[in-house]
Amino acid sequence: MKTLSFLRRSFEHGVHPAHHKQQTEDLPIQRVPFGKDYIMPLGQHIGVPARPVVDVGERVQRGQLIAEPGGFVSTALHSPVTGTIRDIGDFRGVDGRFAPAIAIQADAFATQQADAGPALDWQSLSLEDFIEAVQMAGIVGMGGAAFPAHVKLSVPDGVRIRHLLINGAECEPYLTTDHRLMLERPQALLEGAEIMRQKLGAEETVIGVEMNKPDAIEVIKRHIRPDQPVRVVPLKVKYPQGAEKMMIKSVFGKEVPAGQLPRDVEVNVNNVGTIVAVADYFLRGMPLIERVVTVAGPGVTYPANLIVPLGTPVRDVVKFCGGLRPGTREIIMGGPMMGRPIASLDVPVLKGCSGVLVFTEQQTARRKEYPCISCGRCLEACPYFLNPSRLARLSKSRMFDEMKAYHVFDCVECGSCTFACPSNIPIVQLIRTAKDDLSHRKESDT
């Protein structure tokens, strides 16, 4: 059985959402024009918020450092535009809460030439200096989680990384940012991969791409230099192929032990966007000040793949794409399976935002919830082999402590169970409620 699933290049369970990528997969990445207002939340990555190093009224250059890491699990922020610091205070974030951010007013007459530093001589950097450089470049996991990239690079003593795995699965429907990056910047991807591989001391680079992107697989293969130990592995089209533990199972046939990290099976996983950002910083001196965003969904007039400066309000992005169509009901940041809905168009595009999806009534109609009929489809869908039906029932009865025995903390909230549930039970939401309650109680206990 193990051998068979290895040959199929996949993991067990999972779901098959309609991928809807045809809307944007053939559209080249284009740049949105600069606007007027930019908001850079200090906590747009997982971990400690960054600390501002600029004052209100100060003039900043595009690419200039505006906030330094607030701790080890934290990264730097750079100004996405040339302009003036308008305010440092609380602004509405993606989750609806007010959080500290730096507001920048772009200079209407600036050329917006990036203040890129010199290319770094990465080969002579020690591993510590390299990790610090990644942190100061503000690079985070660009797939959606926005986990600081340098933290993953700092492996404890005695742990070896043998494989650098690059995640080009892009299993979320609608999103085509990684696809376009692989097609348009294969050189940068392979350069970044080589930097990462050599610094990690890994033996090989593996790029996992879902088979629905044959053009990307082809282009990358063509650009691999003969002396570069890179292989491209086509993967079965299945959600969540891009979850790092699933991809490791698909590519190497190994299960990462529960509660452990990919490095425990000698693998380091990074998203395509993250690797390109590494190349941009070390070879071209560009810190992370912009990212590729897919704007798609039936509610958007002109779908597009865009390079968006960080901090750009969603309003400007949507306006550039021709505005919202009548019937728009929901706007999601990220993919439809794991993304977050936003309540306001004034929230900014962040480092972890891979898509802005505009859904109409047809996608968002809340369908009637029925009782759980124990059909078992959620168990068949869960890639972590949990029992979502049981977890949802326990959560509904507020039996949160009992849920720990059913491995509630192994749930990554991929949404497969809820996608498959014929009774339309909001299983992921129920699990999230329980996790929140449990972790808050743990905090107040200590």
Place this chain on the structure above:
Amino acid sequence: MGKLVKHLEIGSSPHVSDGASTDVIMRNVFFALLPVTVFAVYAFGTGAALVIIVATASCVLTEHWLCRWTGKPSTVGDWSIAITGLLYGLTLPPDLPLWMVFVGGVFGVAIGKFMFGGLGMNAFNPALVGRAFLQAAFPQAMTHWSAPFAEGRFEHIPSSVLAMPFWEPTYDAVTSATPLALMKFEAEFAGGRELMAGLTSGSVGETCGALILLGGIYLVARNMMNWRIPASIFATVAAVTWAFQLYDPATYPGPVFMLFSGGLMLGAVFMATDMVASPITNAGCWLYGVLIGVLVVAIRFWGGMPEGVMYAILLANAVSPHIDNLIQPRVFGTGRRAG
């Protein structure tokens, strides 16, 4: 063209779904039963038609009334009660007085489903609860079988069907022994072809094994039934029977007879697979099927009654929550099971 809304919706992820719906699943199970129902009416005539109609109506109306009475919105629209009603009708003898049919339906739904909390909460298959009640209350009427394909079965209504409540029903025809009764009391084994084609007597919907299997295949193909449950029941019954037949072929019938006689087909394909009352894990379903298979053979061979499918399934329903507690999926990245 819709109009532009002022407020955006905020919903928890995922924001898409595969479009499956519980009422659609239920509706399809109902449709899968229709060929069996049509054959039942064809084989047993007007009596069977009336029994099926009254059975379905009694279940649906009981659920509707109970919902109304307790001030809840009616749950008739989810189609699950329609399946219960139709299935219940298909397990009854063709000559059963209609008032009994009605009483059993009310009991099955009220006690077997509504009292547990309705859809999703019932520990037992409500159709079988209704039938078990009748079996206990009216053992004679529940074992009066009329022969199939009787002359003039469409021309008149059997007088027993229209019997007054609590009056002794009068039967037009003498009871015709079912294949299982012949096996048990006469050691006579009907042929497999005869059984599959539905040429024997029995409950209205249980006789034609081929059509039941067809409905089951349809549901499995549409991923609306866990095929492991019937597969496990068939395999267990066949294996156990085969072993006994090897030991004593004069007393014990062969696997084909056991699989296609009595209510085994209908029970294994449509009753035991009630999602609510069966285990949720695949491993649990295999175990559940084995349990039913062993119980069916044990009751048929050594019990006081010729047929045991109903009690086998009800007993396994009772064990099902314990199977679910015992068998949990193995969590990714662990050697252990949850729970």
